[in-house]
Amino acid sequence: MKMTPMIETFVMHFGEMGSRWGFNRTVGQMYALLVITKDPISANQIAEALSISRGNVSMGLKELQSWQLIQLHHKPADRKDYFQTNGSIWDMANRVFEERRKREMDPTLSLLRDILLDTPANDEEQHAQQKLQEVHDLLEGITKWSSELQRLSPEKLDTLMKLGSGVGKVLDMKHKLLKRSNE
Amino acid sequence: MKMTPMIETFVMHFGEMGSRWGFNRTVGQMYALLVITKDPISANQIAEALSISRGNVSMGLKELQSWQLIQLHHKPADRKDYFQTNGSIWDMANRVFEERRKREMDPTLSLLRDILLDTPANDEEQHAQQKLQEVHDLLEGITKWSSELQRLSPEKLDTLMKLGSGVGKVLDMKHKLLKRSNE
DNA sequence: CTAAAGTTTCAGTAATTATTGAAACTTTAG
DNA sequence: CTAAAGTTTCAATAATTACTGAAACTTTAG
Incomplete structure (x- = not known):
């Protein structure tokens, strides 16, 4: 060939x-x-x-x-x-994301969870743990969110993607809608 | 130390x-x-x-x-x-994302644009170009979208993140709202 | 202006990761 | 059942990437 x-x-x-x-x-x-x-x-x-x-x-x-x-x-x-x-190119991207999440996030997330169970020995460790908590929350947020995205139907994903800067507007709508439904 | x-x-x-x-x-x-x-x-x-x-x-x-x-x-x-x-841990994540986009997406995107300007020489290349177009669109979508996300205010980003599976619902709302505003 | 303290560079070397190719293994036509 | 064709494994080697440490350079106190 x-x-x-x-x-x-x-x-x-x-x-x-x-x-x-x-x-x-x-x-x-x-x-x-x-x-x-x-x-x-x-x-x-x-x-x-x-x-x-x-x-x-x-x-x-x-x-x-x-x-x-x-x-x-x-x-x-x-x-x-x-x-x-x-599968499609989209499926490929999903696989790559997932595989990378496993390699790049999961091990750190699990280590951080372990460390955060320890009681800080002094002020220095107290401050360190606070930072580690932030890192943990960030990684957890990204992880959860990316798996949510993967769960969306391809059409919704497409809508979301095409939305672009419109994401901000939709978030505003969300607030309005919620308010309205509470009235 | x-x-x-x-x-x-x-x-x-x-x-x-x-x-x-x-x-x-x-x-x-x-x-x-x-x-x-x-x-x-x-x-x-x-x-x-x-x-x-x-x-x-x-x-x-x-x-x-x-x-x-x-x-x-x-x-x-x-x-x-x-x-x-x-900056915050969030800023750090943003930097990492951006840097990686530069390294992992931009060069490929630019190569694909070049190739797609060529006229396919035969059936084989015709099919190849079609695939390359798909890859191109995917990468462009991800690139555009991630830069949109970076442009969102931290609060909105936070809302979006916390939304999780709610993203789907908000997208539905969007459709309803648009319909209503067209009526 | 000088020298002491600090900083940067980079050639050589170490550590890591990817690739080859020959040998072992597996499958099936006849 | 045998052997020919195809497939997989893995130890040896090549290619890449990271790190050291000594030498060159820069800065500023005195």
Whole structure:
């Protein structure tokens, strides 16, 4: 499988970004290739297109499967595994967010909860705990909120997104509405 | 400067998480130390507390300053620089989000815009461009939306956060209100 | 103006993380 | 059941990224 220059540009760039997004370079390239390729492709085709080792492809596919970003696909009379992306681009973003939350928030949140159970030994620790409480509340807020967003239906999410600066106005409406319903 | 076990636990953990958050281990430790320490401290105190080299501290402080996460502070009759965190924990989260957006979104967005200007050479590229458009729209949506959020006043942000699953209900209200105002 | 105290830089080295490729394992056509 | 084709694992190595510490530079008290 040969990539056109346009496709190669995108795939390579996505690889570079991959590490910032939470997976390594080759996993990023592999995912990009799968996103822009219409038909399911085999591990060998991926290795060939990207010039990376077969072993590396196998590990990358495993990781993408664990993130539920790709799907297995079989062709009749062919025992080879073929792969294609799973779900929409939106689903992919959701998975990335969730995975990152697990890695970037959850461990800290759990540590903070533990520390906050301790009784401060002196003034210094008293002040420290206060700060830790703030960090905790922030992380918890973000965590809860992001999982709420993920629970919204795609249409509502879309409305919310398109709302943009309108979010502020809607919040105002909320106040008015609540007032009215209390009267 | 000696850290109590509680403080050390937090500082070390924050260091480990640092790399996932966009800065390296020692920068993470330094920031954590500054967050939980009440009074401004000097670069030497930081180096001593964390047992890291003076040079490393200097570079870390520079990075934290460029992120606007810390502030310089001077004591009378002392030409040494002292440091303390800048702004609330919320401000810190905002900075981190913004910095990450710059690193993780902007370069891809700009590449995608370029590619999408090209005319697809064949069916394969036609399909690829369609996918790239989807990725582009997603990233643009997230980018725009997150900058809207940052523009909201802290109070509104807080309301929005606390709203949680209520977001869906408010969106429904929006529809009703719009309808009513059209009648 | 000088020297003492403080700060920054950066080349070398250490630590971490990613990748290869050969060997072990698995599957199924015949 | 066998062997050919395909897949997975993992130890060795490469590539990347972080850290040290000594040297160069900057600032200001006296």
